[in-house]
Amino acid sequence: MTLAKALLGQILVRRLEDGRELAGKIVEVEAYLGIEDRAAHSFGGRRTARNASMWGDGGHAYVYFTYGMHWCVNVVANREEVPTACLIRAIEPLRGIKEMRRRRSGKLSPQRLRATDLCSGPAKLTQALAIDRKLDGVDLVEGGELYVVRGPRSRQDIGRSPRIGVAYAKEWAGKPLRFFLEGNPHVSG
């Protein structure tokens, strides 16, 4: 939760094999609070091949595959053996927008894709930034394949709401663990 709020406004950078960098400001995140949290993959102490990196050291990536076609990326929040993480749900594209547009456009021409459709969702931004299984568990240090750097200081109102897509989580479904920069057009939903 602390990490979630701290991540808002920071810059997510993806360094491609060829050295090019894609980057965007983090504008929406969700906190997943570990074994107590019914919505978390680590609920009840569940520890599997898929969520292994969630149990690892903070500051690393937890990338998972879902719905048979989508990847999502988290920042692991805590020390080893404490499986908490923060899902990055949306970023505001800043660098490499052309490349993001190319990656995001399917059948339609890249032109027809609106700027706010590039990275305004957890699986949209992974597609735009070429994030998949290969990046699961990587250290998010500056200069690596994927990392976070401080964005410019700015006073921004932070909005809160229940998390998206966790209706199954009973009493945890309604907890306001989604955080976003109020008014930013790249926030999902």
Added chain:
DNA sequence: ATGACGATTTACT
């Protein structure tokens, strides 16, 4: 070995 299910997105009515 099998079956149910997603921390979603997109297209269509």
Added chain:
DNA sequence: GTAAATCGTCATA
């Protein structure tokens, strides 16, 4: 608004 797409992962057996 509703529904299809699509398959790795995990619990059960």
